[in-house]
Amino acid sequence: MGRVSSRHKVVRIDLDSGVTRAIDTVAGEEPLEIRVGGETFTVTMRTPGHDVDLAHGLLRAEGLIAARDDVRSARFCSDLDSLNVLDVQVTGARSGEAVTSTRHLASLGGCGLCGTTAVEAVEAVTGARPPEVQWEAEQVASALDELRGRQQLFGATGGVHGAGLVPVGADRLTLVREDIGRHNAVDKVLGGALVLDIDTSGALLVVSSRASFEIVQKAAVSEVAVLACVSAPSSLAIEAADRLGVTLVGFARGRRMSVYTHAHRIPH
Incomplete structure (x- = not known):
């Protein structure tokens, strides 16, 4: 097994205050x-x-x-x-x-x-379309805030993505996983739910990255109802979410978000 992180010497250059030498913690890959x-x-x-x-x-x-x-x-x-x-x-x-x-x-x-x-x-x-579960916009924002607070490896390295899962009926993230790859972070959290026998049907999945086709694919197969990402969606991600019945949220930052598909699941 490899290391989650390692420490490396670094020369920091600040054009205003000069040059310093330090030790950085870097995410393992x-x-x-x-x-x-x-x-x-x-x-x-x-x-x-x-x-x-x-x-x-x-x-x-x-x-x-x-x-x-x-x-x-x-x-x-x-x-x-x-x-x-x-x-x-x-x-x-x-x-x-x-x-x-x-x-x-x-x-x-x-x-x-x-x-x-x-x-x-x-x-x-894909076995079935996600159920028609509603998630309040406040719940989406709160889950993303919690994700940022629980990303310990990101806090140490600044170099990894995070994914978190809120099952139906829960009021906070049940699982959080981190990885240098955004797809891997999603696989880890959805796979962890499978291993722990946590029902993902109708769940809220939050991810600290852009919304790609692959992430929508993973959410749909696990019957996730709402996928919220902090950055932009791709055109194919939007098309896939629309066809597969996933509510896709992009640019979810602070108290703002853009809902691209199946907006009825987020009352507004």
């Missing part, structure tokens, strides 16, 4: 190879920590698992120290689908397929 049934599924760069949650979230978003019981085991290959390797064994009929060397959904946002094809691919593995 190392590769993780995820194997399914002994076969390489993907290699992703991530901040070490909550790797089992990351694998659960990724495999759920990819359509290879749908419930915690679909995973028989998740074990690190301890004989390999040059690259973190996590082998996941899945159960039942899905085990035959897992033998692949490429990520077939999460990579669609950057591939040559058109947007419509990408959204249709997500629809094919």
Whole structure:
């Protein structure tokens, strides 16, 4: 296992006050190879920590698992120290689908397929549309405020994204995860919910990043009702959220936010 963070010497240059030398805490970034049934599924760069949650979230978003019981085991290959390797064994009929060397959904946002094809691919593995749960704008703002306050690694490094989950009926974030990759942070929090048997149907998901197609995909597969991000959405993210029934909120900062799809879930 790698390090969540490390300390490095740095020369700080201030054109007004001069040059100083200091020690900076920097977020860790190392590769993780995820194997399914002994076969390489993907290699992703991530901040070490909550790797089992990351694998659960990724495999759920990819359509290879749908419930915690679909995973028989998740074990690190301890004989390999040059690259973190996590082998996941899945159960039942899905085990035959897992033998692949490429990520077939999460990579669609950057591939040559058109947007419509990408959204249709997500629809094919999405079990149901999110339920019609309402979340007050105050709840969305409060969850994002809480997320910022609970991002300990970001506070130390300034170099990671965070994701937090508020299940239906809760009044605060039940889970918070951080990672150098925004997609990984979302996989970790949704995968953590799967591992802990926390219901994500109708939940509020808040993310400290822009809203990309991939993040909407992950939210939709987990039946998240409202996805709120601090920065801008992409055009494909908006199209996907509209088609998949996810309420997409962008530029959620302080007491302001822009609701791009299914605004009826946020009373206004």
